[in-house]
Amino acid sequence: MSEHDYPELTEVAPDTEMAALDAAVPAQPAAVPPEGAVLELVERGHRLALALPVFAWPCAIGRAATADLVLTDISIAPEHVRLHRSGDGQYEIEVLDSINGIWLGKRHYSAGERCTWTPGTRLILGRGVQLALRTTAQPLAPTQRWRPFSRAQGLLTAFALVALALLAALETWLGATETGTMARQLPSMLLWLFGGLLVWSLLWSLMGKLFTGATAFWRHVCIASVGMVTTALVGKLLSASAFALSIPLLSRFDSSVAIALLVVVLWFHLRAATQVGSRTLAIAMLSLLVLGVGAKLGLQWQSQKRLGDGLYMSNLLPPQWRMAPTVPVDRFVQDTDAIRQQLQTRSQLEKDEDEDGAEEDSGLD
Incomplete structure (x- = not known):
């Protein structure tokens, strides 16, 4: 008898035997790491x-x-x-x-x-x-991406440092009253500017070394220089916009905007120098901003009976920048009368306060 007489024995039996062997051998459980x-x-x-x-x-x-x-x-x-x-x-x-x-x-x-x-x-x-x-059974936190100081950040830092030098030169030139004043004052101004930036960045680097183990010096230089340039440009933009559009409100609160930008810069510094969560830092910085701006506006109102300390048109700009329509003479006179009335009222209040203070002093004597 050959296999050709019974083909099912050669075609089916091997698979059946392997299945029987697999069923006889118990399945090995997956390796479980020890819990520790x-x-x-x-x-x-x-x-x-x-x-x-x-x-x-x-x-x-x-x-x-x-x-x-x-x-x-x-x-x-x-x-x-x-x-x-x-x-x-x-x-x-x-x-x-x-x-x-x-x-x-x-x-x-x-x-x-x-x-x-x-x-x-x-x-x-x-x-x-x-x-x-x-x-070991607790899930691990997701891996954080490490972002080293890139070439783009280096170019941004270089651009900000050059912009700081140009802004310092522009301020010195605008404030110069004599020939040669800029040549005398600009070197000392640049020395104080970049020296202060260096000390500021070094302090934040030491703080980062203390709390995170990494200095991140150039990152702090980038944050500080970009923050300084942004603050200066935003201040100039608000002043120019107030002059061009005749909106005094823009120039009166430029210091409050500067405080807000400073808080943002501090938030970036703290993120680079500590391991505190970004949300916690944001809440703390927002609270600091509300308290700082509120205290500043409250003191301003108490001393001068107005909010904001920036004076409208304290810096004269080219007349060509003026975009607001011309104010008629009658309306201008009416506005000056209102301003005169406010000044008289404030002067009378200050006079009454001085007289009350003098009476209290004489009563004590």
Whole structure:
């Protein structure tokens, strides 16, 4: 008997045998990574200095060389605490023979006490060594894109520095009253301008090194120089627009606009020098802006009985820039009468206040 007489034996039997073998061999479960934790040593509240994955329990923390996590702070005992993992996945801290104990949240634990450590709560050992706990089962935060100082930012910084020098030269030229004044005053003005910019950027770089571990010096130079140029140009634009369109309101609040731009610049500096969230920084800067501008306008109203400190047409511009229609003479006279009445009222109020103050002083004598 050959295989040609029974073709089904050769065509079907091999597949059937393989299926039977697959059914007999149990399926291997997928490899599951062991569950553990990561101890994170945090410096200055935000900067991560060290991360130690832990998969063997218990885990000893202290200054001794035999500890699983060795810390060098002198306020920490050789065996300060021991971290346990219970069967239900809880993490317990056993305070060993330590003088200073630990702080977990707002509660202090001394030697011999035990407590449960919930991931997300800071553990403080000794005189301020902070540890954070993160389990391996917790999802990781998305990877952030690293943006180095690019060529475009370098060109923007160079353009802003050149613009600052040109603006300083223009201000010196406009304020010159004698021949040779610009040649004498411009070098010192540029020295103060770029020297102040350098010191400002260095201070922010030191702050970034302290809180993030990176200086980002040229980034701070870019932020400061672009902010200075933007503030100067916006101020000039508001003054020119107020003159051209005959809208005094634009020039009266130019200082408030400058304060708002300064707050924006500070927000960019803080984002580059700290690890605080952008939303938290925005809320803090917005609160600072409201308080600053409100206090400034309140003091301005108290001293001069008007909002805003910029005077309309304090700088005379070329008449060709005037776009507003010409005001008739009768209306101009009426407006001057209204201004005269306001000045007289303010003068009378100041006179009454002086007389009241003199009477109070004489009464005290």
